[in-house]
Amino acid sequence: MKASKSLLLFFIPGLALYAVFFLYPTISAIFYSFTDWDGLSEAFQFVGTSNYERAFTGDTVFRKTIGNNLKFMLAVVVFQTVIALAFALILVKNTKTTVFLRALYFFPTILSSVSVAFIWSFIYDPSLGILNQLLGLAGLDFLQQNWLGNANIAIFSLAATQVWFHAGQMLIIFVAGLQAIPKELYEVAEIEGASKWQTFRKVTWPLLAPSATIVIAYTTIQSFKAFDLVFAMTGGGPNRSTEIIATYIFDVAFSNYQFGYASAISVIFMALIALITFIQFKALRSDRISY
């Protein structure tokens, strides 16, 4: 009994790391969100809830960033999930070709985000970029765009880059989920004369639900917290059309030296992510079926 109690001591390093790198920053952010701290001075004053009032009622840019975040998140979640699932269905069997292709599609995930930003900034360049040049060569001039310079489409161009960057990672999760589905169920479906769509709808999708839950939840959080690609590719422009909450927090904290206000936005941001994730888990859990 004593030995098992002393084994609890092994939790301490992990708990210490958790406390230092998660708990302490979180509590600090909540604490500073009620202050006017500039991030540099030792002195600060408590300002009550005024930072939160400012965020909800007096900050047009913050409201715009929430809209931009939602656009970005929806585009990424829908396209990344659909593309990853489609490719997983095609590449589910273990052959030399499919294993190679899975590795190939996974490859962007291991690149640094700054490298990805650099590559895609070049691809999107309106005059020198490969994308517009390829469209021109294909006779699709009417599709050529100012991908990152047009305020109406820039956020979706960034979303496309994010999908390219992370779809391979989600593909692997889907492949693992698909390979875990018992083959007998497909044999039964075939004997019963189910069409491919019926097989997918009644066998594959329900049994893939745990993987789909992970993919959608992870993609949602990942896309909502996106920072590096956006920061490196557009810096929030043009005209704040790609400014998202994370880049705005950085801007407020490190360019405007309003750490107190940036902390308040961070707390709201954290609550938003928690809320969206909670709703998603509730919705996706209700879809789960086991045979």
Added chain:
Amino acid sequence: MSMWKKPFFSFLFVLVLVLAGCAGESPDGDGASEDGTTISFIHWRGEDKAVFDDLIAQFEDEFPEINVEMNIYPSEQYQATGQRMLTDGSTGDVFTSFPGAQFEAIAGAGFFEDLTGEEFVSNFDEGLISVGEKDGKQLALPYQLVFNMPVYNKGMFDELGLEVPKSWTEFQEMGDTLLENGITPIAFPGADIGPNQFMNSMMMNNAPDEDVFVKLQSGEESLTNEWWVKTLEDFQLLEEKGYIQPDSLGTSQDSAMAMVANEEAAMLATGSYHMASLLDLNPDLQLDLLAPITVEESEAQYEGINTATFMLAINSNSEKKEQAKEFVAFLSRPEVASQYANETGQHLTVNGVEYESDVLQNTAYWIDERTTRFQPRFLITNAQIEAAVLSSIENVLGGGDPMEAAEEAQQLVEENRK
């Protein structure tokens, strides 16, 4: 050994391993190395590493009791972390600051050592270092002098018989002539630094009052007033007449530089700091500086924009201030500054610098012979207000109406005014 002791010592062993893993090299408590005192020098100019390495080696030869440890951060990271490191005085005995919002924030936090009265301050051009002053104290010493105004292809202008325009009418005539010859008048890197650089020369004569942004922040001025709406209308005209390239908001500075280097465009709407890079891309270019005069000749008060930046400072929390001052004094010597200027292709604020390259020599007349004004953007000390101002330019270049863009931006100014 009891049952209790075994796991306890195992745990202790794991903890020691974890802590050992977490521990890095601990800095010397007093900053002294075997050879003397080590001072930390932090800045953001990675492109200057080679020349600083050489200058530091020279400094250490002359002052063998002082070592300089240089750390360079990307400018964004420098903004984010560099200043935080100043707080305990262990890093950044000598550091650098941008003018404007960063200078104000560091001054507000009290991290600048007052350099007023130090002998080496007199090595700098008095008229160019006022941006490092606050409340009558010399807190920082701007080292570099850049001209944030378009660089133009002088050779191309000579070939086409074009004169440097002295009024907005002449500027448009120049633009028309260039277009007739199949040349884009201005390469504008709207995806990155274009708006924040070109706005300065575009507004300098529309709002000759140098305190206009100070007044904007205090509520005495508005972006919906004529000076800014006209500036936005002028940007709109440049876009509509094709004086700047199509899709300019998606053009990066590298692409814009390539346009000028390939002689597809006549001007690069950034600043003097790009002249050396342009010459690297095309050594045959003959370059000079040209700011758009957006009013009639008789109304023009300024011919260009200057910025004294890369401000050298000493950390007030440092325990090695005297050694840090020796290093700043060393950098301010004319012969040392000359080496830095010539190897980095920059004009400096230090007196007696001898410029060797053609491009520095040919543009040095802008320091003494031309009427330039300090970069207005750096007088906006609130970064959110600065962002609102710049967004209004992007709004107009994206097809927005100048007055509506000004109104939207003014609303953001109101929200962010302290």
